[in-house]
Amino acid sequence: MELSELEALLTPEGLRLLDAMAPVDSSDDVARAVTRLRRDGHSPELVSAVVGQARLRTRARAKFGDFADRMLFTRAGLEQATRLSIAARHAARFRDAGFVHVADLGCGIGGDALGLAGLGLRVTAVDADEVTAGIAAYNLAPFGTDVEVRHGSAQDTDLAGIDAVWLDPARRTAGHTETSRTRPDDWSPSLDWVLEVARRLPTGVKLGPGLDRELIPDDVEAQWVSADGSTVELVLWSGALAREGVRRAALVIRSDGGEGARAHELTADTDAADEPARELGAYLHEPDGAVIRARLIGDVARSLEAGMLDEHIAYLTSDAALTSPFVSTFRVREVLPADVKALSKALRERDIGRLEIKKRGVDVDPAVLRPRLKLRGSESATLLLTRIGNRRTAILADRV
Template sequence: MDAAELVTLLSPEGLRLLDSLPHYDSTADVVHTVSVLRAAGHSPELVAAVLTQSRLRRRAATKFDDFADRMLFTEAGLEQATRLSVAALHAQRFRSNGLRRIVDLGCGIGGDALAMAALDLEVTGVERDEVTAALAAYNLAPWANAEVVNASADSIRVEEYDGAWLDPARRVTASGHTIRRSRNPEDWSPSLDDAFAIAGRVPTGIKLGPGIDRDLIPAGCEAQWISVDGDVVELVLWFGALARPGIRRVATVIAGTTRAELAAAEDSVDADVGPLGEYLYEPDGAVIRARLIGQLVRDLGGRMASDGIAWFTADTASATPFATCFRVTDSLPFDVKRLAKLVAARRIGTLEIKKRGVDVDPAALRKTLSPKGPNAATLILTRVAGKRMALLAERS
């Protein structure tokens, strides 16, 4: 989105037209909608702008729920925006520590700032891209305790605030469009070194990608990996008063409206490898990223299925939010012909295939196995005591 498109969109005609649009789900719907709007006398530029926003609003519903229906977005801004349920957790941490005036450096479209404002924090969003800053200001307009400044992060005196939140832009953008992604922390805005410098001056939270090189994580901070409905969405580094005493590794698991947390003072030591039991567990990705598998295995009285494999096994089933449990019904060395015979004998027509530590193409294997029948099962291809195994299982 460029400045001209923004002006068109923010006109009274543009906003009224955007809010009046029905949901559309196919290319045919788009073509029809364009024809209707053009026949009504709306300019091509306005039609393109409102249809783009309508599409982004539909996508944004997974992150912002009903709030999405009154927000405006850029492609890059929506992609990097924190889910509202997760942003609310971050905002609550600031509030519970008595930090009331927060600066959101690199606020993007204003998702995190929105959650802070909703919890009655005074938040100043800082965004250097003019178009994105204007959209953030629009999105935060309902909250008198929120403002947006069009400026670079390094121009702000963070000491004037109680705390800081940073979501460094890991994409090189122009007018809200991603030009390229950068894996180099020095290319981020602000750079990772600059972000850490800010964290040395005020209590700070820094949102990063969950797959960041762990060697970049400073020793003194709390590192929190967060998953939502099985998808690891982010890593947050907490500094100063925002870092909890004695906690350095955290896996936060959100499923629907429930939340659970596994925390430790350091990476946990791996559990011992042992024989395959009746139950096999697949740890949540946040637990794997936080390297807390060993702690979880010991908590559940289990053992690792094999060295270098995140899955673990136990003789009994234990309910846990931190792993998915499967009851193993059949196990055999991984041999496609034997496996095909077993799938046919069990009359399995619905077959979920999972793999870890075994090099196989699930789509090609499914075609070879040709599952048919009324029954369902999960096929787990993994290593057990170093050997490639095929395990038929059911979710416990």
């Protein structure tokens, strides 16, 4: 979105048109909305802004629920925004530590600031991009004077009077649509600058979950977060925001089928030692991505009375009928031939026509493999393709 589009949108006419829009979900919806608004005499610039925002609001419901219906977005800003349910959990850490005034540096469209302000904290939100800062100001306007939004750089922000900091450095190239990842030295602000702030003030730093672990300081808490099976972020907590005795944490959030979500967390003071490898048992367990990133697989294995299927592969196996929120558990049916022809024949013999394909440690593309299996049948199952030692293995199983 360009500044001129935002200015056109932030008018009584633009906001009235946007709020009157029906959900825009598909390309056909976009075409119909554009045709109708142009026929009504609205300018191409305003139509583009209104329809684009309507489509982003529809997509944003997955992260912001009903709040999305009164928010503004850029495409890149929405993709990079923290889910509101996760932002609220982060905000609770600031509140519970007794902090009152938090600086949100690199606030983006204001998702994390929403969580902070929603818990009654005073927020100074800063973003270096003028359009993004304008959108954040709109999204945070309901909180009145409790939230101040500034257009400026994190490095130039005066932190006098600030109790704690939330930092989300720009880790991608500048832009409101297509962006690409950059190196830590090229982040805005750089990782070195971010960690210096974290040494001076209690700070939470949102980073990508794949950050090189060598870059994580020894004196912070590193918390990997997953939502509904996808590892979405790594947060480094410093000072009073870091929990005593916790250096590694895996926070697993799963939707409960309704409006809420259940959160489960595994914490430790260091990486967990793995359990030894053992033969395939009656159950196979796939650890959540946050558990894998936090290197707490061994702690989960011990809770399940399980061992590693292979010392280099993040699959666990056990004979005990146990599971946990930190794994997906499968009841093993049998081991099938890994050769595609033989595997296809075996699946047809078992009347399997609906197959979930998972893989770890093998160079297989499930999307390419599926049509080659020529599935036909009325039964369903899960196929787990992995490596045990030097042997490729295909395990037929059912989700527990």
